[in-house]
Amino acid sequence: MSDLEQKIYAALADAVKSVYGIDADEDTLLVEAPRDPKLGDYATSTAMRLARTLHKSPMEIGEALAEKLREAIPEAESVTVAKPGFINFRLKSNALSSIINRILEALGIDSFEDCGVYDNKDLEAILAEILDFACENGLCENSTVYRDLFDTKIMGILVNRPSEIIKRFYEEYEKSPKAATEYFYHLSRKSDYIREYRIKNDVKWVTHTDYGDIDITINLSKPEKDPRAIATALKAGVKTYPKCMLCRENEGYMGRINHPARQNHRIIPLNLDGAKWYLQYSPYVYYNEHCIVFDENHTPMKISEDGFRKLFAFIKMFPHYFVGSNSDLPIAGGSILTHEHFQGGNYTFAMAKAPVEEKLYFNGFSDVEAGIVKWPMSAIRLRGENSDRLCELSGKILEKWRSYTDEEAFIFAETDGVVHNTVTPIARFRDGKYEIDLVLRNNITTKECPDGFYHPHPEYHHIKKENIGLIEVMGLAVLPARLKSEMAELKRAILAGEKLEDNEKISKHAAWAYEIMKNRTLTEENCDEILQDEIGRTFAKILEQCGVFARTEKGRAFFRRFVESVGGAAR
Numbered sequence: 177m178s179d180l181e182q183k184i185y186a187a188l189a190d191a192v193k194s195v196y197g198i199d200a201d202e203d204t205l206l207v208e209a210p211r212d213p214k215l216g217d218y219a220t221s222t223a224m225r226l227a228r229t230l231h232k233s234p235m236e237i238g239e240a241l242a243e244k245l246r247e248a249i250p251e252a253e254s255v256t257v258a259k260p261g262f263i264n265f266r267l268k269s270n271a272l273s274s275i276i277n278r279i280l281e282a283l284g285i286d287s288f289e290d291c292g293v294y295d296n297k298d299l300e301a302i303l304a305e306i307l308d309f310a311c312e313n314g315l316c317e318n319s320t321v322y323r324d325l326f327d328t329k330i331m332g333i334l335v336n337r338p339s340e341i342i343k344r345f346y347e348e349y350e351k352s353p354k355a356a357t358e359y360f361y362h363l364s365r366k367s368d369y370i371r372e373y374r375i376k377n378d379v380k381w382v383t384h385t386d387y388g389d390i391d392i393t394i395n396l397s398k399p400e401k402d403p404r405a406i407a408t409a410l411k412a413g414v415k416t417y418p419k420c421m422l423c424r425e426n427e428g429y430m431g432r433i434n435h436p437a438r439q440n441h442r443i444i445p446l447n448l449d450g451a452k453w454y455l456q457y458s459p460y461v462y463y464n465e466h467c468i469v470f471d472e473n474h475t476p477m478k479i480s481e482d483g484f485r486k487l488f489a490f491i492k493m494f495p496h497y498f499v500g501s502n503s504d505l506p507i508a509g510g511s512i513l514t515h516e517h518f519q520g521g522n523y524t525f526a527m528a529k530a531p532v533e534e535k536l537y538f539n540g541f542s543d544v545e546a547g548i549v550k551w552p553m554s555a556i557r558l559r560g561e562n563s564d565r566l567c568e569l570s571g572k573i574l575e576k577w578r579s580y581t582d583e584e585a586f587i588f589a590e591t592d593g594v595v596h597n598t599v600t601p602i603a604r605f606r607d608g609k610y611e612i613d614l615v616l617r618n619n620i621t622t623k624e625c626p627d628g629f630y631h632p633h634p635e636y637h638h639i640k641k642e643n644i645g646l647i648e649v650m651g652l653a654v655l656p657a658r659l660k661s662e663m664a665e666l667k668r669a670i671l672a673g674e675k676l677e678d679n680e681k682i683s684k685h686a687a688w689a690y691e692i693m694k695n696r697t698l699t700e701e702n703c704d705e706i707l708q709d710e711i712g713r714t715f716a717k718i719l720e721q722c723g724v725f726a727r728t729e730k731g732r733a734f735f736r737r738f739v740e741s742v743g744g745a746a747r
Contacts, residue, residue, distance in 0.1 A: 180251060180336075181207060181218070182344070182363055184265060187248035188222060191241045196230060202362075216256070216264035217272070223261040234261025278333045284315060300373040303327045325437045329430065331368045332439020338427060341442045353494045357522070360444060361465050364457040367440045371397065375461055379660055383712020387552055387719075388526040391652040392712050394659050397460050419474045422515040424454055448489040449482070462647055462654060463523040469499065470517035477504040477513045479598050481571030487518065487603040488563040488610060497522055500602035500613075502646045507619035507628040508598060510645035519646055526651030527551055527613065528604065534732075535747040536739055541569050545609075546744070552719035552727065553649060554616045554735060563610040570612055574599055576742045577616055585734035586629070587724060588620055596620045600649050615649050616724045616738075632718045638684040639714050644722050653715040663711075667703045688714070 184207050192200045204226065210219035223238035230237060238257035245255045245263065254266045280288065283306070307327055311318040316326040335341075341363065349356035364370050379394040415432065418425040424443060431437025436459075443454040452472040457465070469490055483501060490499045499520035502510035532547030536556070544566060545559040556573065558566045577597050581589045589597050600615040618630045625633055632640050640655060647654060666682045666689060676686035692698070692710050720727060725735040736746060 180267075181366070182359065183251075184218060184220075184245075184249060185362070186348070186359065187245055188220060188241070190248065191244035192222065192226070194244060195240050196226070196237075198229075200226070210262070210264060215258060215262075216254070216266040218265040218267075220263050220265075221261070223257070223263060227261065235259065237261065238263050275333060279330065282329055282333065283310065284313065298373070299368060303330070303368070306330060321433060325431050327368070328437035328439050332428070332437075335363075335367045335440045335442065338442055342444060345444050354496050357465060357467075357494060357497070360442075360455070361457060361467075363442070367442075369438075369440045369442075370457060370459055370461055381708050381712070383709055383715070385713065385716040387550065387716060388529050388651070390526045390712060390716060391463070392655065392708070392715060393462060393653065394655045394657060395460070395462075396657050396660065420512060420515050422468065422470045422512060422517055423474055424470075424472060446490070446493065448486040448493075451486065453486070458519070462652060463521055463525075465497070465522040467497070467520050468517055469520060470515060473516075474514070475516050477502065477509070477516055479504045479574065479601065481567055481574070483516075484567040484570045484601060484603070484612065485564075487601060487612070488567065490518065490520065491603050491605050491610065492563070494520075495605040498524075498528065498602060498604040500646050500650070501600065503598040503600050503617045505595070505598045505617070505619045507621070507631055507643060508617035509600070509643060511643065527555070527602070527649070528606075532557055536744050537747050538569055538572075539743040541565065544569055548735060548739075549613060551723075552716055553723040554725045556614045556616075556739075557611060558614070559609050559611045561609055566610055566612050570601065570614055573614055573742050577738070580738060580741065582734060582737065585725065585731075585737075586620075587618060587734075587738075591620065600646055602646070602650060617722075618724050630722050630724055633721050635687075636714055636718050636721075638688060639711060640718055644719070648715075648719070649722075651719075653712070655711070655715075659711070663704075663707050667698075667707065670698055671700060671703060 185205055188205050188207065189200055192198060192205075200222065205220065205222055206225075207218055207220045210216055223241060224234040226232075226237050227234045235257060238261045242255045242257050242263055245265075246252070249255065249265070251267055252265050253268045256264050256266075258264055276288075280286065307316070307323045310316045310326050311323070316322045341360075345356050345360055348359045365372055374397040377396045379396065381392050382389045383392055415435070418429060418435070421435075426438045427441050427443050429435070429438045429441075441456070443456045446453045446455055446469070448469075453469055454472065455467060455469055457467050460466075479501065487499050487501065491497070497520045499518050501518045502513075504513065506513060527549070530549050530551045533550035534548040536546040536548065538544065538546055543560055543562065546569075547557055549555040549557050558569055560566055577599060578595070579589050580597060581587060587597070589595065596618045598617050598619075600617055602613040602615070604611050620629050621627070622629050625631065627634075627641070631644065632642075639659070640653065642656070662682055662685065665679070666676070666685055669676055669679055669682060670689060670693070676689055677683050682689075688710075692706065696706055698706055725731040725738075739745065
């Protein structure tokens, strides 16, 4: 979606609010091309959608809104109302000409004929036709990687310059932080930076556990690379620009075989505790308004008290969001350790809903509420009105944990010069107070668990082998795409009564499946549901394995012993 379309949406929302005092949702504010191009360049049925709510005629509503819209959209040559209540926008002739000319250039076309308006076609279908044309005319190769590079180039033409989007973002911020993020998130979706038609294919469900309802997703939105593209990338060698997927140089970057195109990508500069950072959205949005906040400089991840202050600086700018950080050590964190960044969004995870099961007190911090969270991983929650005090105590806990060794609890600060202890912090503002959860992490390995002891153990690698990062710590499992086809094959084999261990595709699931079958009867009607439920329960067990203090009486005693080492105690 172009910035002009965004402007029409925003102006329409403001007009509805101004005239009728209500907040209209995105469906009510639908803006699209009219069926008859003679009527204008854009049209909205908002007046008709509001008629029942307002108990007024669509024409009356349309005229009232049109009066406001004529002032709000100077790019419009006319804003008219047509029966039964459509509001039609005709743009000044120069508003679209430059965009059209740039698209013609990209397609190698020097002229065109107006073929009318696409009827009931979504963005994916329109882009598919453009890409087919490009492939047929030798403008790009017909593979997912090359098609993604080309359609991003096309969409980049439609997205306004960074300065204009930044200006608009902070204009919306003056209204409210939520208005600003809603504008930017909407832009990121409608510009195809977030490929919604792929994300909708992700498999998602909720599993009920002793720790609350945890979210499960099988990620299908990241396209698999074409073998030819992989071979080409190897021949191209290592590139150092941009330095990583998070660097600000990605904004507007044309991309290459081993690096996605980002012409339609925009970032928003932020001041976090005196440092320049940027806000963007994740192209794979695992949850609502999944954002990434990253340092201007390409510097390694580092958990510190200074980082805690930046988390709260972000929360003060966007109090309707949570924000957290992966840890700064391999195994015990996310996939990108080379660039300091956070993740946040407008979503409440199971961990945030989990209660404090044991209240704590820390000497010198009587103004801070503290406690151990009822969660499979080992987490301390701090809560108070003064974020600086939370940062101070968080820094003290982190400092102690970095150097903490308890051999009986199998906690080692370091072995052979390799450090092991760090934390995963998550900050939020709730019910008038600031909160931070500190999840204790350790990345020690053993002979039996070479990938990490506080990491998914080998018996569960058939479900999840990758690192447990921030998102999963909070209770959202991001599982590999292979599971979709494997579970389908497992279902077929179970119902057919086959020996699961003889099937190469699903043999790794055999022991797990047989254990399920001992306790539950699987049928054609319930098999999918049971397998999903068991995957969710397995993920909860994986999180328990990642907890540095076991959820046993002995483990709780070890946890209290650490708390005491920081000058704390159970209340």
